[in-house]
Amino acid sequence: MVARHAAVSRQTVSNAFNAPDRLRPETLQRVRAAIDELGYRPNQAARSLRSHSTRVIGCRLLPSNSGGVLDRLLHALCDAARASGYDVLTFSARDDDEEIEVYTDLLRRGAVDGFVLTNTHHLDTRPGWLLEHAARFVAFGRAWGVRRTAHSWVDVDGAKGTSEAVEHLARLGHNRIAFLGVPAGSGVGDDRYRGWERAAEQLSLPVKGLAQRAEDGIESGRTLTRRLLESARPPTGIICVSDSMAIGALRAIEDGGLSAGRDVSVVGFDDSPIAAVLRPGLSSVRQPIESVAHELIDVLLAELSERGRAPARQLLAPRLVVRESSGPAPGASRPPKARRPLPSHTLETKERKQ
Amino acid sequence: MVARHAAVSRQTVSNAFNAPDRLRPETLQRVRAAIDELGYRPNQAARSLRSHSTRVIGCRLLPSNSGGVLDRLLHALCDAARASGYDVLTFSARDDDEEIEVYTDLLRRGAVDGFVLTNTHHLDTRPGWLLEHAARFVAFGRAWGVRRTAHSWVDVDGAKGTSEAVEHLARLGHNRIAFLGVPAGSGVGDDRYRGWERAAEQLSLPVKGLAQRAEDGIESGRTLTRRLLESARPPTGIICVSDSMAIGALRAIEDGGLSAGRDVSVVGFDDSPIAAVLRPGLSSVRQPIESVAHELIDVLLAELSERGRAPARQLLAPRLVVRESSGPAPGASRPPKARRPLPSHTLETKERKQ
DNA sequence: CCGCGCAAGTTGATCGTTCATACTGCCGAG
DNA sequence: CTCGGCAGTATGAACGATCAACTTGCGCGG
Numbered sequence: 019m020v021a022r023h024a025a026v027s028r029q030t031v032s033n034a035f036n037a038p039d040r041l042r043p044e045t046l047q048r049v050r051a052a053i054d055e056l057g058y059r060p061n062q063a064a065r066s067l068r069s070h071s072t073r074v075i076g077c078r079l080l081p082s083n084s085g086g087v088l089d090r091l092l093h094a095l096c097d098a099a100r101a102s103g104y105d106v107l108t109f110s111a112r113d114d115d116e117e118i119e120v121y122t123d124l125l126r127r128g129a130v131d132g133f134v135l136t137n138t139h140h141l142d143t144r145p146g147w148l149l150e151h152a153a154r155f156v157a158f159g160r161a162w163g164v165r166r167t168a169h170s171w172v173d174v175d176g177a178k179g180t181s182e183a184v185e186h187l188a189r190l191g192h193n194r195i196a197f198l199g200v201p202a203g204s205g206v207g208d209d210r211y212r213g214w215e216r217a218a219e220q221l222s223l224p225v226k227g228l229a230q231r232a233e234d235g236i237e238s239g240r241t242l243t244r245r246l247l248e249s250a251r252p253p254t255g256i257i258c259v260s261d262s263m264a265i266g267a268l269r270a271i272e273d274g275g276l277s278a279g280r281d282v283s284v285v286g287f288d289d290s291p292i293a294a295v296l297r298p299g300l301s302s303v304r305q306p307i308e309s310v311a312h313e314l315i316d317v318l319l320a321e322l323s324e325r326g327r328a329p330a331r332q333l334l335a336p337r338l339v340v341r342e343s344s345g346p347a348p349g350a351s352r353p354p355k356a357r358r359p360l361p362s363h364t365l366e367t368k369e370r371k372q
Numbered sequence: 373m374v375a376r377h378a379a380v381s382r383q384t385v386s387n388a389f390n391a392p393d394r395l396r397p398e399t400l401q402r403v404r405a406a407i408d409e410l411g412y413r414p415n416q417a418a419r420s421l422r423s424h425s426t427r428v429i430g431c432r433l434l435p436s437n438s439g440g441v442l443d444r445l446l447h448a449l450c451d452a453a454r455a456s457g458y459d460v461l462t463f464s465a466r467d468d469d470e471e472i473e474v475y476t477d478l479l480r481r482g483a484v485d486g487f488v489l490t491n492t493h494h495l496d497t498r499p500g501w502l503l504e505h506a507a508r509f510v511a512f513g514r515a516w517g518v519r520r521t522a523h524s525w526v527d528v529d530g531a532k533g534t535s536e537a538v539e540h541l542a543r544l545g546h547n548r549i550a551f552l553g554v555p556a557g558s559g560v561g562d563d564r565y566r567g568w569e570r571a572a573e574q575l576s577l578p579v580k581g582l583a584q585r586a587e588d589g590i591e592s593g594r595t596l597t598r599r600l601l602e603s604a605r606p607p608t609g610i611i612c613v614s615d616s617m618a619i620g621a622l623r624a625i626e627d628g629g630l631s632a633g634r635d636v637s638v639v640g641f642d643d644s645p646i647a648a649v650l651r652p653g654l655s656s657v658r659q660p661i662e663s664v665a666h667e668l669i670d671v672l673l674a675e676l677s678e679r680g681r682a683p684a685r686q687l688l689a690p691r692l693v694v695r696e697s698s699g700p701a702p703g704a705s706r707p708p709k710a711r712r713p714l715p716s717h718t719l720e721t722k723e724r725k726q
Numbered sequence: 727c728c729g730c731g732c733a734a735g736t737t738g739a740t741c742g743t744t745c746a747t748a749c750t751g752c753c754g755a756g
Numbered sequence: 757c758t759c760g761g762c763a764g765t766a767t768g769a770a771c772g773a774t775c776a777a778c779t780t781g782c783g784c785g786g
Contacts, residue, residue, distance in 0.1 A: 027766045032744060042764065059480035063420035064742035067771045072417065074461070079447055089443055093433055096464045100474075105483065107428070107461050110450045120454075126413035128772095129459065236649065265649060272651075292646050295590065295619060381736050386774060396734065418772035421741050482742095 024052035035060060066128070075099055075318065076130040078117050079110040080137050086290045087307060088136065091158065094311030095134060102319055104131075118147050125153055132318050134158065138171070140205050145169050156318040156330075158310060162205025170321055172313040172332040176206060176287075177213030179303035179336040183257045183285040184217035186301075186338055191347035192255035192283060196228040198242050198263045207231075210259050210287060228253055239266020240273070247274050247282070254282055254347045261286040261293055264300055268343065283344040299341030306334050378406035389414060420482070429453055429672065430484040432471050433464040434491050440644045441661060442490065445512065448665030449488060456673055458485075472501050479507055486672050488512065492525070494559050499523050510672040510684075512664060516559025524675055526667040526686040530560055530641075531567030533657035533690040537611045537639040538571035540655075540692055545701035546609035546637060550582040552596050552617045561585075564613050564641060582607055593620020594627070601628050601636070608636055608701050615640035615647055618654055622697065637698040653695030660688050 024031070026049060033040050034049040041049065052058075066072045077095060080088040096106045107130055111117040121144075124130045131154065135144055138159030148155050149168055161167035180197070187195050197214040200207035211229065218225045230246060232238040239258060243266060246253055258264040264286030271278045278284055279298045286293055289304035317330045378385070380403060387394050388403040395403065406412075420426045431449060434442040450460045461484055465471035475498075478484045485508065489498055492513030502509050503522055515521035534551070541549050551568040554561035565583065572579045584600060586592040593612060597620060600607055612618040618640030625632045632638055633652045640647055643658035671684045 028742090029744080029767080030765060033765085036744080040764075045764080057480065059477065060744095061421070061742050062481045062483045063417045063426065064771090065744075066417035067415070067421050067773085068742080068744040070771080079450060092462065093464045096433060096462055100463060105461050105463065105478075107459050108446065108450055109454060109459065110447045122411075123413065124459075126411060127416045129416045269651070292649060295646055297623070382773080383737080383775090384735060387735085390774080394734075399734080414774095415772050418741090419774075421743085421772080422774040424741080 023056060024049045031058075032060075070128070071322070072129060072131050073103060074105050074107050074130045075132055075134060075315075076107050076109065076121075076124050077134045078120070078136060079108050086292075087288055087305065090307040091136065091311055094308045095314065098312045098315040102315060104315070104319070114142070114144055118144060121148065121151075121153065125151065131322050132156075134314050134318065138162065138205070140203055154318065154321045156314050156321060158314060160205060160331075162208075167331075168329060170317045170330040172310055172317060172334070174305045174310065174336050175213075175333050176209040176336070177216065179287060179305075179338070180210045180213030180257055180259075181217035182336075182338050183301075183303055184214055184221065184223070186340065187255040187257070187283055187285065187344060187347075188217075188221050188223065190255075190283065190345065191349075192253075193223055193347070194228065194251065194253040195223055195255040195257060196230065196246050196253035198239055198256060198258040198267060199229060199231045200234050200259055201231050207259050214257055234260050234262055236262050236266040236269070239263035240270045241266070243267040243270035244273065247271070247276070252282075255285075255344070256282060257285045259287055261288050261290045261300065261302055264302065264343070265292070265296065268296065268298075268300065279342045279345040281348055283347070285338070285344055289339050293339075293341065296343075298343045301341045301344040302339055303336045304339045305336045309334055377410060378403045385412075386414070424482070425676070426483060426485050427457060428459050428461050428484045429486055429488060429669075430461050430463065430475075430478050431488045432474070432490060433462050440646075441642055441659065444661040445490065445665055448662045449668065452666045452669040456669060458669070458673075468496070468498055472498060475502065475505075475507065479505065485676055486510075488668050488672065492516065492559075494557055508672065508675045510668050510675060512668060514559065514685075516562075521685075522683060524671045524684040526664055526671060526688070528659045528664065528690050529687050530563040530690070531570065533641060533659075533692070534564045534567030534611055534613075535571035536690075536692050537655075537657055538568055538575065538577070540694065541609040541611070541637055541639065541698060541701075542571075542575050542577065544609075544637065544699065545703075546607075547577055547701070548582065548605065548607040549577055549609040549611060550584065550600050550607035552593055552610060552612040552621060553583060553585045554588050554613055555585050561613050568611055588614050588616055590616050590620040590623070593617035594624045595620070597621040597624035598627065601625070601630070606636075609639075609698070610636060611639045613641055615642050615644045615654065615656055618656065618697070619646070619650065622650065622652075622654065633696045633699040635702055637701070639692070639698055643693050647693075647695065650697075652697045655695045655698040656693055657690045658693045659690050663688055 026045065030041065030045065031049055034046055034053065038046055077092065099106050109120050111120055121133065133148065133153065133155040135155055135157040138157045138161065140163040145157060145161055155169065157169060157171040158173065160171055160173045161169065184195055195218060197211060199211045202208060215225055230242040232242055239262060243256060247270065256267050258267055264284050267284045268278045271282050276282055284300065286300050286302035289302040293300035293302045313332045313334065317332065320327065320330065380399065384395065384399065385403055388400055388407065392400055431446070453460050463474050465474055475487065487502065487507065487509040489509055489511040492511045492515065494517040499511060499515055509523065511523060511525040512527065514525055514527045515523065538549055549572060551565060553565045556562060569579055584596040586596055593616060597610060601624065610621050612621055618638050621638045622632045625636050630636055638654065640654045640656035643656040647654035647656045667686045667688065671686065674681065674684065
């Protein structure tokens with residue numbers, strides 16, 4: 019400890035970092051001056067060894083198909099973590115089992131204090147494993163398919179997102195609004211489906227035959243949309259569980275010689291970078307990823323500091339980003355409720371940070 | 373050290389990890405059995421403290437605008453690092469100065485052994501700073517604008533990529549091939565420009581007035597392409613420094629009532645996920661990011677193990693991914709050299725891993 | 727028969743912190 | 757005047773591995 023440059027003991031320097039309120043202001047200032055002068059930073063390894071906390075958080079990289087959401091999350095996580103004096107260690111894994119192997123390794127080696135779980139899904143084995151092994155973690159995504167969640171999570175209210183999408187289209191005069199979803203059983207998909215269903219029922223819009231489901235993907239979206247458009251009473255608005263589905267929907271609309279945003283409106287989910295680049299620009303529900311990251315870190319740090327605290331849950335609201343793929347319903351020259359400019363949704367100008 | 377379960381000393385267990393060749397095979401096996409049985413892993417903090425190596429590599433997250441390249445790189449880096457017993461610690465930074473601040477912090481705290489530099493650019497201050505502070509690192513990207521590079525790097529031969537794009541279009545019968553670039557001075561942009569120029573001259577194709585430059589972006593690509601198409605002798609092929617530029621080019625072609633891939637062919641650079649999703653699909657030069665990541669890790673580990681070794685340089689070749697945006701030149705019913713199926717370029721089927 | 731050298735494994739010290747506890751004044755109550 | 761209590765600081769030990777130096781056993785040449 020070279021910082022006896024300040025004529026104090028090691029421990030006092032240590033306290034200057036870890037418990038500054040225990041020092042007399044005068045001493046603190048002297049120690050801080052010495053620290054700055056010498057450019058001293060406590061060695062991480064020694065600190066971890068003694069205190070059994072590494073100040074590192076582990077996070078699996080998602081497969082890149084998540085449409086830029088992971089990218090934003092990781093950025094925001096790193097920022098939020100660093101602001102609290104933590105670092106983020108990333109790893110990739112082909113599947114959940116491999117992820118658990120990495121957990122085992124990192125925990126046994128004492129390389130991380132806790133984890134941020136991403137991409138939680140129905141019957142996810144990871145939370146149970148982590149609880150069993152007394153690891154600290156927080157999930158981005160609720161514990162789908164589990165009766166009582168015993169762990170902390172932060173999530174985005176997908177139902178609210180699709181509800182708002184329905185309301186948005188309804189305000190534009192649409193009265194047959196379809197939903198392109200994924201097969202029942204996926205927590206996220208069911209959540210978004212319910213938002214559509216709930217809003218449609220509240221607005222007395224039809225739902226029968228208007229919900230189509232298939233595996234996520236552009237081709238799925240295209241096929242399902244073609245089917246919808248060829249039906250006896252085709253919808254004029256389509257809300258999609260993902261942007262990929264929505265891209266497929268846009269294609270099917272073009273395929274049918276129709277114009278997206280004029281003849282049929284489409285809303286996607288996740289506001290992936292592609293959404294802003296497509297023509298027409300894809301209206302999409304954007305998750306407040308930056309806030310999610312902050313909450314994740316907050317919750318995880320609470321989890322780390324207090325053993326055995328009650329699990330925290332945070333549900334954040336997404337926001338609809340309106341682009342050209344959603345427009346007034348055909349024939350509705352004066353849409354019922356949209357005489358005033360739309361209040362709750364913002365028109366996007368260029369790139370808008372959350 | 374609970375692993376005296378094997379009736380040996382601590383140090384022998386340590387050797388089983390760090391120098392297995394020093395143990396008698398028989399002993400080694402006994403120790404390994406005990407390790408497996410107890411699920412023991414050496415504590416990272418203690419190991420780092422004593423050995424002054426953390427087995428962690430720092431890597432800045434790039435701003436997400438890099439069109440998916442960073443995402444792939446990070447995945448591959450994590451995989452390659454883990455395969456060599458290292459972990460990757462990520463951080464974000466708004467600019468190079470902030471990045472250097474993080475370097476300072478991580479190095480002083482002894483939290484990482486070295487860095488992978490991404491997004492190197494003209495007159496980059498980071499390599500100099502790192503060299504000056506005796507930090508180990510390897511750059512993804514050459515040291516542009518510096519006479520003698522004193523550090524290791526791995527890069528992709530951008531000139532080769534654009535050259536191949538020119539050859540590809542030439543084989544399809546195009547004889548006026550333009551280039552959309554960024555203003556001179558950016559190393560990457562100049563490199564890609566030279567590839568176009570070199571190939572065009574070798575094939576005796578005109579270059580005069582066919583190279584247009586502006587800041588990277590969709591709108592730039594659109595403007596430059598409009599200008600080209602309105603010129604006296606418009607090109608039939610356009611090679612772009614980036615996919616964003618190429619997207620702009622596609623739009624300008626549509627704007628002009630032309631068909632991309634039939635009337636005018638377009639080739640982008642980076643093969644961002646958007647390229648496969650656009651209609652027509654965008655032909656694009658794909659960087660071998662996974663190989664880059666492996667090389668980066670190899671070079672960095674060599675750098676870590678041998679102090680003062682000569683800097684390593686690796687230049688890898690990209691590969692053109694052909695999609696619908698590049699087709700036979702209009703009027704060239706029998707393109708000169710393409711009677712046989714194109715040999716060196718593969719037609720993409722769905723998603724192709726590098 | 728001695729001693730040298732090498733292979734295989736052991737031991738004490740050490741890395742740079744923080745923990746637990748002990749010390750030192752100083753103040754005020756008894 | 758003494759002593760308990762407290763705030764502020766100092767001291768010894770410990771965290772769990774690796775390093776460097778030391779032991780032990782064995783084969784082999786002189």
